[in-house]
Amino acid sequence: AFCEHMTVIARSKEQADELARKGIELVGAAEPVRTTRGGVINFHYYIEEVETANSALHDFDYIFLMVKQPAITQELINKLKSQMSKDTYLISFQNGIGHEVRLGEELGRECLLFAVTTEGARRESLTAVTHTGHGVTYIGNRGDSNHFVNSTHILFVKMLEKAGFQTMMSKNMDVRIWSKLTINAVINPLTAILRVKNGDLLLSAWTRSLMNSLYQETRMVATAKGIILPDELWDTLLSVCEATSLNHSSMLQDIEHSRRTEIDHINGSLVKMANELNLQIPTHQTVYQLVKALE
Ligand SMILES: NC(=O)C1=CN([C@@H]2O[C@H](COP(=O)(O)OP(=O)(O)OC[C@H]3O[C@@H](n4cnc5c(N)ncnc54)[C@H](OP(=O)(O)O)[C@@H]3O)[C@@H](O)[C@H]2O)C=CC1
Ligand SMILES: CC(C)(CO)C(=O)C(=O)O
Secondary structure, three states: OOOOEEEEEOOOOOHHHHHHHHHOOOOOOOOEEOOOOOOOEEEEEEOHHHHHHHOOOOOOOEEOOOOOOOHHOOHHHHHHHHOOOOOEEEEOOOOOOOOHHHHHHHHHHHHEEEEEEEEEEEEOOOOHHHHHHEEEEEOOOOOOHHHOOOHHHHHHHHHHHHHHOOEEEEOOOHHHHHHHHHHHHHHHHHHHHHHHHHHHOOOOOOOOHHHHHHHHHHHHHHHOOOOHHHOOHHHHHHHHHHOOOOOOOOHHHHOOOOOOOOOOOHHHHHHHHHHHOOOHHHHHHHHHHHHHOOO
């Protein structure tokens, strides 16, 4: 990226040391790319030794929170709090729903921005990552859009653009979060349960019918929550399946690698909301239980 200083916080000391030695390698790029820009990127690590090892971290303008929802532990939230000044913004990149309420309660809504992205990335090793697909990233806050007057955000978006990420500020983040939630709540559990690629869901009338039930049930919950989803969302969902037809969805990959999935924050959140609203969403309930059983 084109910023003065960047700190990457890795999971372990081993990873941070490897990154400091080798830089980040972008696999599959036209030309070999390694981010070893001396003095610009620092690599730190999280966990046990964190308090002493990283005690110098502070004064970030923006923190990109790019972990899966189950990784947002209380410990991580406390750590984030300790690294934020009154001028720091935290940008939360998670799929699903639930994190926005929790982070808002813990960190305060005024310092929070949300990102919904269709960029694709996959970590290949401790230091290598593949950019699996170009997309668009929308960034904004939820509810009222006052923060958008902030000119620093405009510069920040320009910086992301310059680094090759198509980025836009959005005043409509609730709808964007819910639209992405709908797409993930349909494609992810079905591909994980059936162990098929995204495009395979389109090949059978049975899977299409399951997709449509999940879709209609999500719309029902969204409407009850006051979220007006776009009319064309079903067509968008089918296009995403086509455009990513050869992909293993992130949930299928998690199941294939025996990792915890984000099901609790995707279909699980919808089931919880439906229960609170006294709505029946049996297809979500069933896929939720099946993915939990697979986990
Ligand atoms: N990948 C993609 O293409 C897209 C992802 N998203 C969303 O973005 C979020 C992140 O996804 P993704 O990048 O794929 O997830 P990954 O799990 O692949 O990557 C997250 C990384 O964060 C590390 N990590 C977890 N906890 C900590 C911590 N406390 N300190 C430091 N590092 C930590 C993990 O380390 P370790 O592996 O060692 O646990 C892992 O390497 C998810 O909510 C996903 O749904 C949205 C759109 C596209
Ligand atoms: C849109 C989709 C389903 C693409 O694979 C995705 O976001 C995921 O795998 O989590």
